Amino acid sequence: MSATPQKKRASRRVLAAATGLAAVGALVAAMPANAHGGGTGHGPGKGHGHGHQSRTVDVQLLSFNDLHGNLEPPSGSSGAVSETQADGTVKSVPAGGVEYLASSLRTARKGNPYSITAAGGDMIGASPLLSGLFHDEPTIEALNGLDLDVTAVGNHEFDEGVDELTRMQKGGCHPVEGCYEEGKEFGGADFPYLAANVTSEKTGKPVLKPYTVWKKNGVKIGFIGVTLEGTPGIVTANGVKGLKFHDEIETVNKYAKELDRQGVKSIVALIHEGGAPASTSYNYDCDSPAAGAGISGPILDIAKGITPKVDALVTGHTHQAYVCTVPDPAGKPRMVTSAASFGKLYTDTTLTYDRRTDDIVRTSVQSANHVVSRDQAKATDMTALIARWNALAAPIASRPQGFISADINGRGSTALEKPLGDLIADAQLEGLAPADKGGAQFALMNPGGIRADLVYAATGSEGAGVVTYGEAFAVQPFTNMMNVIDLTGAQVITALQQQVSGSNEASPKILQISEGLTYTLDLTKTGAARVVVDTIKLNGAAIDPAATYRVAMNEFLAGGGDGFAALGQGTNKLVGPSDLDLFNAYLTAHSTAAAPLAPPAADRITVVQ
Numbered sequence: 018m019s020a021t022p023q024k025k026r027a028s029r030r031v032l033a034a035a036t037g038l039a040a041v042g043a044l045v046a047a048m049p050a051n052a053h054g055g056g057t058g059h060g061p062g063k064g065h066g067h068g069h070q071s072r073t074v075d076v077q078l079l080s081f082n083d084l085h086g087n088l089e090p091p092s093g094s095s096g097a098v099s100e101t102q103a104d105g106t107v108k109s110v111p112a113g114g115v116e117y118l119a120s121s122l123r124t125a126r127k128g129n130p131y132s133i134t135a136a137g138g139d140m141i142g143a144s145p146l147l148s149g150l151f152h153d154e155p156t157i158e159a160l161n162g163l164d165l166d167v168t169a170v171g172n173h174e175f176d177e178g179v180d181e182l183t184r185m186q187k188g189g190c191h192p193v194e195g196c197y198e199e200g201k202e203f204g205g206a207d208f209p210y211l212a213a214n215v216t217s218e219k220t221g222k223p224v225l226k227p228y229t230v231w232k233k234n235g236v237k238i239g240f241i242g243v244t245l246e247g248t249p250g251i252v253t254a255n256g257v258k259g260l261k262f263h264d265e266i267e268t269v270n271k272y273a274k275e276l277d278r279q280g281v282k283s284i285v286a287l288i289h290e291g292g293a294p295a296s297t298s299y300n301y302d303c304d305s306p307a308a309g310a311g312i313s314g315p316i317l318d319i320a321k322g323i324t325p326k327v328d329a330l331v332t333g334h335t336h337q338a339y340v341c342t343v344p345d346p347a348g349k350p351r352m353v354t355s356a357a358s359f360g361k362l363y364t365d366t367t368l369t370y371d372r373r374t375d376d377i378v379r380t381s382v383q384s385a386n387h388v389v390s391r392d393q394a395k396a397t398d399m400t401a402l403i404a405r406w407n408a409l410a411a412p413i414a415s416r417p418q419g420f421i422s423a424d425i426n427g428r429g430s431t432a433l434e435k436p437l438g439d440l441i442a443d444a445q446l447e448g449l450a451p452a453d454k455g456g457a458q459f460a461l462m463n464p465g466g467i468r469a470d471l472v473y474a475a476t477g478s479e480g481a482g483v484v485t486y487g488e489a490f491a492v493q494p495f496t497n498m499m500n501v502i503d504l505t506g507a508q509v510i511t512a513l514q515q516q517v518s519g520s521n522e523a524s525p526k527i528l529q530i531s532e533g534l535t536y537t538l539d540l541t542k543t544g545a546a547r548v549v550v551d552t553i554k555l556n557g558a559a560i561d562p563a564a565t566y567r568v569a570m571n572e573f574l575a576g577g578g579d580g581f582a583a584l585g586q587g588t589n590k591l592v593g594p595s596d597l598d599l600f601n602a603y604l605t606a607h608s609t610a611a612a613p614l615a616p617p618a619a620d621r622i623t624v625v626q
Contacts, residue, residue: 072373073381074236077129078285078366079122082137082333083358085173085468086144086156088403090114090391091359093470094429098338098361098388101298112361112389115159116403119396121389122163125365133231135167136160137333137355138244138289141185142173143468146414146490147406152181152191154203155406161207162398167229169242169287170212171333175256176495179217179224186210186225197409211242211287214268216261224260228272230281236370239281241272241327245290245315245334250520251465253497254576265290266322273326282376283368284327291335291355292316299362299386303341312341312353314524320353321346328377329366329384330354338362340384352384362386414487419604420613421482427467427492433538433624437471437492438462438529439617441596444603445499446531448594449569455501455591457569459555461512462529463579466571466596468494482613489601496595497571502587507562510553512583514545520580528581530621531569540626552623571596 090096090113097109126132140160141153148156160168174182180192188205190196196203213227228241243265249257269286276284292314294303303311316332320343323330327345329352336358342350356362369381407414427437445460469491475481476488504512513536517525522544537552553560560566570584572592577585593599608614 072371073378074131074370074372076236076238076368076370077126077132078329078331078364078368079125079132079134080136080331080354080364080366081118081356081360081362082289082331083139083171083336084136084141084156084160084360085139085358086141086148086153087113087359088115088147088155088159088399088406089145090117091361091469092474092476093424093472094426095359095469096361098357099298100388101296101300107298110388111391113359114389114391114395115163115360116395116399117389117391117393118360118363119159119163119399120393121363121387123396124393125363125387131233131236131370133166133238134164135240135285135287135331136165136169137287137331138169138171138242139173139333139358140168140171142171142176143494145469145494146487147403147410149490149494150410150413151197151406152177152194153185154197155402157185157203157206159399159402161204162396162402165208166231167209167211167240167242167287169289169331169333170210170215170225170244171289172244172248172252174210174244175215175248175252175260178256178258179260182210182225211240212244213241213272214243214246214263214265215248216263218259218261227268228276230276230279235372237281237283237375238368238370239273239276239284240287241269241276241284242287243268243289247520250578250580253495253573253578265319269327270324273324277326280375282326282374283370285329285331285368286323286327288316288319288330288332289334290315290319291332291337292339293335293337294339294341297337299338299357299388301339303339312339312343316353316355317343320351325349325351327351328379329368329382331364333358338386340364340386349379350382351379352382354384354386356386361389363389410487414485414490415477415479416486417479417483418486418489418601419484419608420610421471421473421484421608422613422615424473425471425614425616427470429470432619433525433527434619434622435464435467435529436616436619437467438464439532439619439621440603440614441467441493441600442529442531443617444600445569445571445596446533447603447606448599449499449501455569455593456567457501458567459534460531460569461574461584462570463574463581464526464529465579466493466495466497466573467529468492482610484604484608486601489604490597493597493600495571495573496597497573498595499569499593499599500572500575500587501567501569501591501593502575502584503565503589504568504584504587505562506560506564506566508583508586509560509566509568510548510550510562512581513548513553515581515583517547518545526579527622528574532621535621535623537623537625540624569593
């Protein structure tokens with residue numbers, strides 16, 4: 018049996034005390050754009066002095082977010098970051114994988130004894146098979162090996178419910194599947210998961226710790242962790258059953274005040290909510306031309322509303338890369354960062370700590386995103402961890418499911434209608450169209466549920482064009498149960514309008530649709546009017562508002578997720594197989610080595626813009 022989380026945490030504290038950690042120097046200015054380990058730095062000044070004899074000490078904050086169990090280097094477009102070169106061109110740089118992330122973090126820590134590693138949520142959930150098959154125990158083990166000090170919960174930490182999240186924190190073998198290795202019990206995380214704004218409906222108390230305080234040689238830095246208030250709208254109902262999710266600003270301000278009363282004046286908020294920078298390049302200068310002008314989205318208003326007691330915000334959720342200065346309510350500059358996703362970047366922030374005030378010298382804060390380059394040496398302990406879990410997963414992961422003739426892009430597609438989205442919707446329709454399977458007439462798929470691309474290039478020994486179970490799992494990792502429900506034509510029309518109106522108006526969520534359903538999306542209009550109602554047709558016939566249709570979708574959409582309240586009004590529900598089972602069945606039925614599947618044309622939605 019492995020050591021308990023408490024014992025492991027104690028061991029790490031003893032180790033840190035025994036080895037000693039020296040003060041960090043302020044971050045250097047941005048490295049050249051063509052240096053893969055470089056990043057864009059922000060901050061007007063440098064911390065003053067080091068060690069106990071100086072008034073200030075520089076504390077290194079390393080952070081990342083949205084790992085989603087990507088232990089192996091992500092494939093296709095999911096495994097690259099965009100980097101702007103000195104001449105203005107943009108280069109795609111391969112990045113990610115915990116073997117390289119571990120090496121990057123360990124290299125960054127050298128010579129920086131006051132070093133903390135924090136994360137912005139979604140460490141687990143929607144994970145590739147290597148982690149997802151084992152309910153993300155491998156990822157927690159990897160994070161322990163990365164010496165993660167603290168993380169906020171994200172929405173995906175609730176995919177399997179709060180009891181499973183608690184097991185991730187405290188340890189113990191899976192309640193149904195048991196232990197995966199003989200004689201070895203899962204030890205849980207030796208870092209705290211923070212869930213300040215997630216409370217139990219029964220007790221009214223946070224389901225996990227709301228905050229923690231990092232201490233070393235008199236330096237104290239508090240961390241408050243929250244996920245987005247809208248988590249119930251993007252997680253299955255069972256995942257958030259019995260929980261309440263509260264306002265991010267109010268929660269962070271409440272606990273910042275509590276920490277302040279305890280004498281903790283330096284505070285970092287870990288917030289699983291984010292924004293969109295004006296450029297997709299990780300080394301984009303977010304602060305040009307003016308503070309906060311380079312980023313938009315929910316995190317901007319959150320940052321402007323959080324109390325000045327908080328000195329920096331580590332964010333996530335949108336899978337974007339940014340290092341921005343956003344003024345706090347008192348008008349003081351405050352750093353807001355995000356390190357893209359899947360372990361492709363990490364953020365290195367210098368927090369200059371004033372020993373007299375116990376607070377951060379805001380004008381000295383510097384920060385930069387850095388690429389987790391695959392040109393560096395791999396961390397051998399992470400290589401061994403991956404190999405161990407791969408050996409357990411191999412009998413399932415390597416099983417061929419089908420064949421493709423070229424990349425079929427999903428997560429990596431920037432189009433509103435994604436080729437892989439069409440393929441998934443077709444698979445769901447075919448599996449649930451028979452009368453005894455639900456009698457579905459068409460299928461709808463949420464774009465956020467497509468977690469990867471199908472890549473033609475071989476990712477293992479299976480050969481190019483072969484789709485393995487592991488690759489299919491990476492695309493559909495939630496194993497959501499499929500539903501077939503009755504919807505009126507009027508409800509179908511409303512659901513399509515909800516793609517571009519209400520909570521989805523600013524950031525449309527375009528449903529992927531099965532063959533036979535067509536319509537026009539006019540982006541020159543606003544709100545619900547962008548869906549041209551008289552173009553909505555099923556097999557060439559106009560949708561009749563008064564008629565009843567049998568519609569297939571996953572249980573998340575059938576519960577009204579992603580702002581599709583109309584889909585939550587369905588009746589006469591039939592529960593079918595999982596989305597992954599239908600996807601694999603379709604791949605097997607429709608492809609052979611001699612006749613592989615080609616990418617769908619993605620021409621069901623006519624887009625006017």
